[in-house]
Amino acid sequence: MQTDVNELEQLSQKDKERLALTGLDLEMTNRCGSFFQIDQDVVHTSCAAEGIEILPIAVALEKYDWVSDYCWKAVPKDKDKYTEYVAKQEMPQGVVVIAHEGARSETPLQACLFLRQEKVQHVHNIVIAREGSEIHLISGCASSAQKEHGAHLGVTEIYVGKNAKVTSTMIHNWSPGISVFPRSMAIVEEGGIFLSNYVCMQPVKKIQMYPTARLAGKGAVGRFSSIVVGTPGSHLDLGSRAILGAEGTSAELITRAITTGGTIISRGHVLGETDKTRGHIECKGLILKDGIIHAIPEIEGHLTGTELSHEAAVGKIARHEIEYLMSRGLNEEEATATIIRGFLDVKISGLPEVLQKQIDDAIDKAESGF
Amino acid sequence: MLDIRDLSVRVEDREVLHGINLQIGGGETHVLMGPNGSGKSSLLMTIMGFGNYSVTSGSILFKGTDITQMPIHERAELGIGMLFQRPPAIAGLKLGKLLTATSQLGGEAVEALAQSVNMEDFLTRDINVGFSGGEIKRSEVLQLKVQQPEFIMLDEPESGVDLENMALMGREVAHLLEKDVHIIDRHRSGLIITHTGYILDYVDADQGHVMIDGQIRCHGNPREILKVVQEKGYKECLRCKQM
Numbered sequence: 001m002q003t004d005v006n007e008l009e010q011l012s013q014k015d016k017e018r019l020a021l022t023g024l025d026l027e028m029t030n031r032c033g034s035f036f037q038i039d040q041d042v043v044h045t046s047c048a049a050e051g052i053e054i055l056p057i058a059v060a061l062e063k064y065d066w067v068s069d070y071c072w073k074a075v076p077k078d079k080d081k082y083t084e085y086v087a088k089q090e091m092p093q094g095v096v097v098i099a100h101e102g103a104r105s106e107t108p109l110q111a112c113l114f115l116r117q118e119k120v121q122h123v124h125n126i127v128i129a130r131e132g133s134e135i136h137l138i139s140g141c142a143s144s145a146q147k148e149h150g151a152h153l154g155v156t157e158i159y160v161g162k163n164a165k166v167t168s169t170m171i172h173n174w175s176p177g178i179s180v181f182p183r184s185m186a187i188v189e190e191g192g193i194f195l196s197n198y199v200c201m202q203p204v205k206k207i208q209m210y211p212t213a214r215l216a217g218k219g220a221v222g223r224f225s226s227i228v229v230g231t232p233g234s235h236l237d238l239g240s241r242a243i244l245g246a247e248g249t250s251a252e253l254i255t256r257a258i259t260t261g262g263t264i265i266s267r268g269h270v271l272g273e274t275d276k277t278r279g280h281i282e283c284k285g286l287i288l289k290d291g292i293i294h295a296i297p298e299i300e301g302h303l304t305g306t307e308l309s310h311e312a313a314v315g316k317i318a319r320h321e322i323e324y325l326m327s328r329g330l331n332e333e334e335a336t337a338t339i340i341r342g343f344l345d346v347k348i349s350g351l352p353e354v355l356q357k358q359i360d361d362a363i364d365k366a367e368s369g370f
Numbered sequence: 371m372l373d374i375r376d377l378s379v380r381v382e383d384r385e386v387l388h389g390i391n392l393q394i395g396g397g398e399t400h401v402l403m404g405p406n407g408s409g410k411s412s413l414l415m416t417i418m419g420f421g422n423y424s425v426t427s428g429s430i431l432f433k434g435t436d437i438t439q440m441p442i443h444e445r446a447e448l449g450i451g452m453l454f455q456r457p458p459a460i461a462g463l464k465l466g467k468l469l470t471a472t473s474q475l476g477g478e479a480v481e482a483l484a485q486s487v488n489m490e491d492f493l494t495r496d497i498n499v500g501f502s503g504g505e506i507k508r509s510e511v512l513q514l515k516v517q518q519p520e521f522i523m524l525d526e527p528e529s530g531v532d533l534e535n536m537a538l539m540g541r542e543v544a545h546l547l548e549k550d551v552h553i554i555d556r557h558r559s560g561l562i563i564t565h566t567g568y569i570l571d572y573v574d575a576d577q578g579h580v581m582i583d584g585q586i587r588c589h590g591n592p593r594e595i596l597k598v599v600q601e602k603g604y605k606e607c608l609r610c611k612q613m
Contacts, residue, residue, distance in 0.1 A: 318458065319421060320420075320458055321458045321460050323420050323421060323442055324454070324458050324460075325460075325468070326442035326443040327418050327442050327446055327451075327452055328468065328513060328517055329517060330443055331441075334471075335443075338463060338467075338468070339460060341463075342463035342496070343461065343462055344462065345461075345462035346462075
């Protein structure tokens with residue numbers, strides 16, 4: 001356990017609010033563990049759940065020699081210039097979450113990465129869910145309200161063991177001058193389940209990511225859900241990939257994208273390498289104002305026993321849907337907001353209340369310009 | 371209650387209704403018949419205020435107020451409600467959520483009203499997504515029960531409905547139109563589009579009208595009109611106009 005309460009208390013009220021929007025619960029009422037990094041300093045780690053540990057990466061590597069076996073195994077060091085940058089750091093920072101065999105917690109663990117002053121924040125996170133364990137992570141990434149320019153480079157390696165389950169909900173709340181390059185990869189063993197949720201509804205300069213799940217064990221399941229809003233000036237190049245690498249594996253990639261003037265590239269790739277596998281990509285985009293939504297769903301089958309499908313639709317809200325709701329007494333703004341809320345409903349479990357409110361606020365803002 | 375005078379309506383480049391006159395008094399139920407594509411649904415959509423239907427001449431008065439240019443939701447607030455034949459499916463919008471948002475009887479009433487039309491299991495379902503014909507109609511009736519309009523338009527309430535659902539629909543529509551209330555105390559009015567007339571087994575109608583090619587060609591007793599149409603077809607109504 002390590003806590004620097006002063007650091008947390010010193011944050012301005014505005015920064016605390018920004019953190020709350022990413023799902024960070026400073027009171028820890030609905031959290032079983034917590035990790036908090038400001039720039040390159042780990043200021044807080046704690047965990048109350050039995051069999052589950054949250055450790056700064058340096059501590060984890062020291063405590064368990066086997067943790068190094070998981071280091072740069074899923075994400076290659078030389079994947080691109082960003083991974084190379086993170087790999088060459090002499091003082092790597094980031095969080096290691098370990099759920100020991102059979103350990104389970106339905107209450108989420110939170111990891112918060114806050115960019116306050118430094119030009120570049122780099123993290124290397126490792127999540128190890130051993131056989132039969134179950135954990136829910138909420139990772140919030142944000143930048144200080146005063147932070148105008150900067151970059152966040154995050155490498156995350158997730159190992160879902162046999163019959164283990166990992167839910168990872170990532171909420172981004174950056175500023176218009178920040179560029180973000182997460183590099184994530186999950187390896188899911190036999191009977192394992194990996195659920196990844198991603199929400200980004202605030203302005204950002206650029207986000208580029210393509211998290212991948214390799215379903216390596218029999219019957220493993222992967223699911224990516226993304227809710228994104230592209231505001232004017234934002235460039236979001238997002239995607240998710242699932243590799244169906246063992247018999248009986250299945251994956252679903254779901255995206256809801258709204259642009260109010262920004263550019264969203266929504267990629268998706270399901271690769272069916274093995275027999276008796278199923279994969280589906282669903283991308284729905286709404287253009288509320290001039291902006292670009294470019295959906296690029298790819299399905300790639302390498303043999304007869306894989307069943308892959310995709311559906312993508314980009315457009316505006318259908319006028320007759322708005323009018324239908326108006327005939328029940330809702331005014332045009334209410335009807336529009338009701339339809340957009342429905343559009344964004346992809347059933348993200350474990351979504352914090354403040355975030356739900358943030359989504360509602362974002363919709364209200366979006367709708368005023370509709 | 372409803373007073374339509376010399377109403378002509380255009381959809382895109384085409385005039386679909388020509389000089390319609392129709393008066394429906396408080397407590398009255400009227401039936402609108404006519405061949406497919408004759409303009410019956412267009413009339414209902416125009417009364418509701420749908421954007422595609424632009425009034426080129428004439429007026430619509432509701433309870434003495436000129437609503438010809440009024441936005442849809444204000445018409446709904448004034449007391450106009452509609453049962454759609456093919457309502458849109460809206461992914462992500464839960465039926466229960468819409469009902470709570472539009473309920474004139476408070477959100478608490480929704481559950482019991484849903485039970486009354488066997489829709490309690492649909493409150494958490496996306497509206498009309500994957501609903502069967504009968505389920506769509508029950509959902510529409512439920513929305514009207516929650517909305518409590520004074521003037522109800524029903525666009526082919528029988529279509530896609532099996533016999534069992536027809537009985538339920540008929541009973542509910544009769545109740546919405548206060549058919550169980552003594553005629554002196556009955557205030558609500560209705561306008562029903564029907565091809566088969568099955569709804570008339572449950573809902574007594576006061577007047578019938580036949581629309582052909584965007585014009586109302588004749589008025590009369592709804593049962594008699596139905597009988598003539600069943601025996602001789604709508605060509606008889608054309609002859610009626612020529613007389």
